[in-house]
Amino acid sequence: MSESVKAIMLARIRQAIAAAPEPEPVQPDFQVHDERDVATIRADFTQNLLDYKASVINTTAAELSRQIAELCLQERIQRLVLPVDVPVSWLPAHIQALRDDPPLALRDLDACDAVLTGCAVAIARTGTIILDGGERQGRRILSLVPDRHLCVVYASQIVGLVPEAIAAIQERAGHPITLISGPSATSDIELSRVEGVHGPRSLSVLIVQDR
Amino acid sequence: MPARALPMFPQAAKRALENTQLRRNMGNATSTIRQKRANVVAEVVDWEALRSAGSAIKQRVMRHLDEYLLQLEAAVQRAGGQVHWANDAAEANRIITDIVRATGVERVVKVKSMATDEIQLNEALARHGIQAIETDLAELIIQLAHEKSSHILVPAIHKNRSEIRDLFRSTIARGQELSDNPKELAAAARHYLREQFFTAQVAISGANFGIAETGSICVVESEGNGRMCLTLPQTLITVMGIEKILPSFEDLAVFLQLLPRSSTGERMNPYTSIWSGVTPGDGPQTFHLVLLDNGRTNVLADEVGRQTLHCIRCSACLNVCPVYARTGGHAYGSVYPGPIGAILTPQLLGIEQAKSLPYASTLCGACYEVCPVKINIPEVLLYLRGKITEKASALNPEKVVMRQLAHIFASPRRYAQAQQLARTGQSFFIHGQVIDRLPGPLAAWTVARDLAPIPKQSFHDWWKQRQSEQVQEPGAGSASMSSTINQQEDQ
Numbered sequence: 232m233s234e235s236v237k238a239i240m241l242a243r244i245r246q247a248i249a250a251a252p253e254p255e256p257v258q259p260d261f262q263v264h265d266e267r268d269v270a271t272i273r274a275d276f277t278q279n280l281l282d283y284k285a286s287v288i289n290t291t292a293a294e295l296s297r298q299i300a301e302l303c304l305q306e307r308i309q310r311l312v313l314p315v316d317v318p319v320s321w322l323p324a325h326i327q328a329l330r331d332d333p334p335l336a337l338r339d340l341d342a343c344d345a346v347l348t349g350c351a352v353a354i355a356r357t358g359t360i361i362l363d364g365g366e367r368q369g370r371r372i373l374s375l376v377p378d379r380h381l382c383v384v385y386a387s388q389i390v391g392l393v394p395e396a397i398a399a400i401q402e403r404a405g406h407p408i409t410l411i412s413g414p415s416a417t418s419d420i421e422l423s424r425v426e427g428v429h430g431p432r433s434l435s436v437l438i439v440q441d442r
Numbered sequence: 443m444p445a446r447a448l449p450m451f452p453q454a455a456k457r458a459l460e461n462t463q464l465r466r467n468m469g470n471a472t473s474t475i476r477q478k479r480a481n482v483v484a485e486v487v488d489w490e491a492l493r494s495a496g497s498a499i500k501q502r503v504m505r506h507l508d509e510y511l512l513q514l515e516a517a518v519q520r521a522g523g524q525v526h527w528a529n530d531a532a533e534a535n536r537i538i539t540d541i542v543r544a545t546g547v548e549r550v551v552k553v554k555s556m557a558t559d560e561i562q563l564n565e566a567l568a569r570h571g572i573q574a575i576e577t578d579l580a581e582l583i584i585q586l587a588h589e590k591s592s593h594i595l596v597p598a599i600h601k602n603r604s605e606i607r608d609l610f611r612s613t614i615a616r617g618q619e620l621s622d623n624p625k626e627l628a629a630a631a632r633h634y635l636r637e638q639f640f641t642a643q644v645a646i647s648g649a650n651f652g653i654a655e656t657g658s659i660c661v662v663e664s665e666g667n668g669r670m671c672l673t674l675p676q677t678l679i680t681v682m683g684i685e686k687i688l689p690s691f692e693d694l695a696v697f698l699q700l701l702p703r704s705s706t707g708e709r710m711n712p713y714t715s716i717w718s719g720v721t722p723g724d725g726p727q728t729f730h731l732v733l734l735d736n737g738r739t740n741v742l743a744d745e746v747g748r749q750t751l752h753c754i755r756c757s758a759c760l761n762v763c764p765v766y767a768r769t770g771g772h773a774y775g776s777v778y779p780g781p782i783g784a785i786l787t788p789q790l791l792g793i794e795q796a797k798s799l800p801y802a803s804t805l806c807g808a809c810y811e812v813c814p815v816k817i818n819i820p821e822v823l824l825y826l827r828g829k830i831t832e833k834a835s836a837l838n839p840e841k842v843v844m845r846q847l848a849h850i851f852a853s854p855r856r857y858a859q860a861q862q863l864a865r866t867g868q869s870f871f872i873h874g875q876v877i878d879r880l881p882g883p884l885a886a887w888t889v890a891r892d893l894a895p896i897p898k899q900s901f902h903d904w905w906k907q908r909q910s911e912q913v914q915e916p917g918a919g920s921a922s923m924s925s926t927i928n929q930q931e932d933q
């Protein structure tokens with residue numbers, strides 16, 4: 232049954248395009264590389280994050296765990312969930328950290344205050360962080376259910392433009408990928424923007440200087 | 443698709459225009475989003491190059507749609523997903539209903555999807571006792587109110603905050619204290635939907651893009667309801683129009699720049715999810731992709747209309763359209779409103795079903811200018827109008843008038859006679875210096891417009907008179923010119 236539907240659809244498509252001319256090749260003359268210097272790109276990333284109501288903390292590898300501890304204190308985070316492979320060096324003392332190993336049940340995850348992850352790559356021009364399920368990122372659900380998302384971005388992971396980021400994750404295309412730009416938001420009621428709907432209500436980005 | 447004709451746009455538009463709240467909301471919404479879009483598009487120096495690339499990629503997709511669909515199917519299957527092909531709405535609904543029934547659940551959660559609106563999936567599921575819960579805030583609002591979407595991007599824009607509060611208090615937040623603060627209203631929806639997400643076993647989504655090369659499906663959203671649906675349930679069903687294909691993963695570099703800026707006027711929307719089949723230990727473990735035709739191959743077969751399939755549903759053309767900004771989406775009577783609806787709906791349903799829609803435009807061209815994939819909407823509108831008139835009977839008033847005019851314009855003598863006749867005849871219809879009501883079938887023209895009367899003397903007559911006055915005091919140049927004109931007239 233399904234096979235015959237498929238055959239019918241394909242036949243109709245082939246008939247529909249039989250006389251269509253071969254289109255001009257795609258001219259990739261849009262920007263694929265950001266010419267700006269590293270400092271400008273980084274500043275742009277920060278500005279665009281702030282624009283979308285994310286908070287930004289600039290730090291160093293040595294200071295990272297102290298910064299995370301401070302953030303947890305400020306935001307009253309007591310239960311912090313972590314992907315299996317987040318390095319111990321990131322972890323603040325005094326915080327109850329729950330590793331997603333074995334995988335946490337949904338209700339347990341819901342009882343956590345925040346999640347701490349790394350990322351695959353970040354885009355300055357749009358203020359976007361990309362998770363591809365790789366190192367220090369864990370399952371998609373981890374960065375979705377808890378109320379707050381703390382995300383560690385190494386400065387070397389920041390690229391200028393969308394095409395650079397897509398190229399960087401190209402080989403991870405088969406994995407679940409999530410692009411995150413600020414906390415969840417809606418403008419559905421009289422166009423007034425409300426941050427925090429179903430995804431995390433706040434996003435804090437810790438930028439670690441590593442170059 | 444039911445072969446039921448849509449209501450005529452002029453009547454529906456008139457009703458919409460009488461609703462002042464709707465008109466005010468629409469005006470505000472369209473101008474706000476229009477401005478935001480203009481700001482973020484201006485930031486992108488290579489915007490025109492991106493538009494050209496977007497258009498070229500889509501042309502490629504259409505030219506090789508059969509190959510790309512097969513490639514997508516194979517890639518999704520390799521990644522552990524199942525692919526279904528559906529000729530029309532009934533087939534798609536049957537496939538989806540069967541999948542849901544096999545899981546034994548009576549409730550599914552849904553991500554906003556125009557394709558599922560188009561096939562009226564919710565109604566089809568309801569007939570089998572399955573409740574589909576819309577999880578996008580605006581979609582939830584109109585679902586609870588039993589209304590229809592008025593805008594592709596912000597479907598509940600016709601409702602005020604106090605109406606939404608009243609609605610929630612009588613449905614999902616019964617007996618709760620609730621103000622009309624949007625933050626509180628959004629929180630009430632979050633509270634209600636969270637339980638739905640946590641307990642749902644099946645989710646249904648649409649797709650913004652499907653990548654042939656990798657079998658990746660891409661969904662773009664803001665609230666996180668999409669991520670909830672795409673991540674928590676065990677079974678995921680995605681309905682995708684066959685035109686949503688992109689050849690390769692790198693094409694996302696173009697479309698993830700074009701779509702958010704054109705749509706919400708953001709540099710990037712809060713969340714974009716991309717997945718391929720199933721991933722052990724992460725997200726749904728069963729994935730079904732339903733490839734939907736439902737009239738699209740008819741559009742594809744039309745040389746001029748084909749470009750309509752390039753549409754990425756950003757809604758930029760709605761926000762710049764002077765007609766849409768005043769009538770809102772309901773007047774179009776179809777799932778797809780605004781300029782894109784005016785060209786897509788008649789082609790999907792058959793032109794007979796929606797023949798007033800190609801006229802729901804002033805042909806100002808603003809839609810073409812903002813369209814991120816360069817669909818020449820005015821061109822398609824004119825083309826469809828041509829088809830409608832062609833199909834009309836020989837006794838159609840417009841055809842009769844045009845035939846007569848052609849006859850009259852063909853001869854200067856007949857033209858002059860007609861002018862004389864009109865000048866005498868028009869005196870019956872002039873009120874306060876304008877013609878405001880023409881008789882018979884011509885009345886349609888003057889319902890919405892006044893006509894300037896034909897002046898007492900035509901340019902031609904004036905010129906002749908001027909020449910004959912000048913002959914008395916001859917000037918070489920003008921005399922020869924006058925003779926040329928006379929020669930022409932004598933022919």
Ligand code: SF4
Pocket residue numbers: 704752753754755756757758759760782809812813814815816817
């Ligand atoms: S026709 Fe163009 S502008 Fe209108 S919704 Fe589609 S892509 Fe956007």
